[in-house]
Amino acid sequence: MRQEIGASSCLDVASFAEAYGMSELLEDANDFVLKNFWEVSTTTKFQDLPAEKLIDFLCCDGLCVPSELAVFRAVISWIEADPEERMGQAGLLMRGVRFPLMTFREFREVRAINLRMECFGNKEVELYGSALKEFGFxxxxxxxxxxxxxxxxxxxxxxxxxxxxVGQRVPSREVWFANSLHSGTGLVKDIEWRKLCEMPDKPKFRHGVAAMEGKLYVFGGCYFYTKDDIMKSVYSYDPGQDSWKRLADMQEFRSNFSVVLHQERLYAIGGDKEINTNVDSVEMYNPEKDSWSFVHPLDQALSGYAVTVVDGGIFISGGFDCKYVCLVSMFLYHPERGTVYLADMAHDRAQHCMEALRGHLYVAGGVCNLRKFYTDQQACEVYDPVADSWTAFASLPVPHVSAASAVLEEKVYILGGYCQDDYSESGLVHRFDPSTQRWENMGKLPGPVTDIRACLLRLPQHFRDKCQII
Known part of the structure; x- marks a missing residue:
């Protein structure tokens, strides 16, 4: 039933789980409602939600919405589904709307809707006065x-x-995590970052990371800026034990590459083996044997690409070829059968991000070709594997070159990077919400901002609580 939880079914699953005392399923269903509240509020099932259940959701800190105005609109839609019966509960429900988090422009809509609702069936309702008091004072x-x-x-x-x-730069050994996401006044949002631990051995950038079976894996990368500073070492981190373990080295030195999890194996793909020399090799890590073996190579040497897995397929977009020209290519890679080319992107790019969300691949950021140089690529596009086609979506508000990326709770995060045109740091986090089709500013990163790597990992709650707050 967990697999069947969706916007139209989550409330039914929650009711079923509550009726039969299935606490874990109930927690999962309620959590889905909270993190997808705006989408759930547009469904027919939401209109039948009992008032006491609705107020529980509204009053929860973990309610995830684009803005507080979305909460107000959801309440109004619920009331208008049966105004004769529900108008008397409007005042109670409005206590779950945090009016001080609205902007003045958003609050004007509150007044406009209140004027529309002042009289239903000769029952006078005055919500605006109490809302104004809370908003203003x-x-x-x-x-x-x-x-x-x-x-x-x-x-x-x-x-x-x-x-x-360059001599003053200090690459990082630190590992940070986002403990909580905060939504404040209007569109003001930020992230509470906490320091998790430090990597053993040398610092890393342009490395590979992956999560598998509750552990973090870190691969290769650079620890400084000269020819011999590229690594092939591999470490795993167990958050339950708060400990690192050295694993078998990769067979190739690699930086500016990625690692993906595919069918319970980890694959290190392409990358630079030394400065300005990239490779076409791919190697597979077997965690049971702690060993690496080469598999089918890429069609060409490639680095600075983006890769992700959808429906068991490894998709690779863009990147630098052997002459370090940005590519428009998109292909499906298989460790045994090799490469199948798909529809080209509309824009060439490298050092970009690609993430899978709802069966589609979202591509953002990076650099593109500009005669003999590179320039920032802020255009974004999404790939439909079924139609083998690309569609543009909202451009990034600022450049993000060599940024990290991840999908958290149905939203795409682009973290850090830099601006190619003036070589300034872009230490911001931007989040794309497909339901609103817009980018949100989520505040600043806690440490180094470029050539970082990101992934998702389940951490023990007691361990999260004791980590240092930044």
């Missing part, structure tokens, strides 16, 4: 934020800084 304190604590933690691993003096 309550301060948006920490307690008034919507604070979402995802079950999966978004991890940031390693990374680099941008300073004119």
């Amino acid at each position: 309550s301060l948006p304190t920490q307690d008034l934020c919507r604070i979402r604590r995802p079950k999966d933690a978004l991890l940031l691993v390693g990374g680099d800084q941008l300073t004119p003096d």
Whole structure:
């Protein structure tokens, strides 16, 4: 039944789980409602929700919405489904709307809707006065934020800084995680970051990361900026034991590459084996034997690409070819059968991000070709594997070159990177919400901002609680 939880079914699953005392299923269903509240509020089932259940959702800190105005609109739609019966409960429900988190422009809609609702069946209703009092005289304190604590933690691993003096740069050994997501006034959002641990051995950037069976894996990368500073070492981190373990080295030195989990095996794909020399090799890690073996190579040497897995297929987009030209290619890679080319992207790009969400592949950021140089690529596009076609979506508000990315709770996160045109750091986090088709600013990163890597990992709650708050 967990697999069947969706916007139209989650409330039915929650009712079933509550009726039969299935606490874990009930928690999962209610959590789905909270993290997809706006989508759920547009369904027919939402209109039948009992008032006491609705107020429970509204008052929960973990309610995930684009803005507090979305909460108000959901309440109004619920009332208008049966105004004669529900108008008397409007005042109680409005207590779940955190009016101080609205902007003045959003609050004008509250007044307009209130004027429309002032009289239903000779029953006078006056919501605006109490809402105005709360909006105008309550301060948006920490307690008034919507604070979402995802079950999966978004991890940031390693990374680099941008300073004119290469000798003064200090690559990072740190691992951070997003403990909670905060929604404040209007569109103001940020992330509470906590430091998880530090990697053993040397710092890393342009490395590979993956999560498998509750552990974090870190591969290769660079620890400095000269020819011999590329690594092939591999480590795993067990959050339950708070400990690192050295694993078998990869067979190739690799940086500016990625690792993907495919059919219970990890694959290290292409990358640079030394400065300005990339490779076509792919190798597979067997965790049972702690060993690496080469599999079918790529059609050409490739680095700075983006890769993700959808429905068991490994999709690879863009990147640098052997002459370090940005590509438009998209292909499906198989470790035994090799490459099948798909429809080209509309824009060439490398050092970009690609993430799978709802059966589609979202591509954002990176650099593109500009005569003999590179420039920022802010155009974004989404790939439909069924139609083998690309469609544009909202461009990034700022450049994100060599950024990290992840999908957390049905939203695409682009983290850090830099601006190619002026080589300035882009230490911001932007989040794309497919339901609103817009990018949201989620605040700044806690440490190094470029050539970092990200993944999701379930962390023990007691361990999250003791980690240092930043």
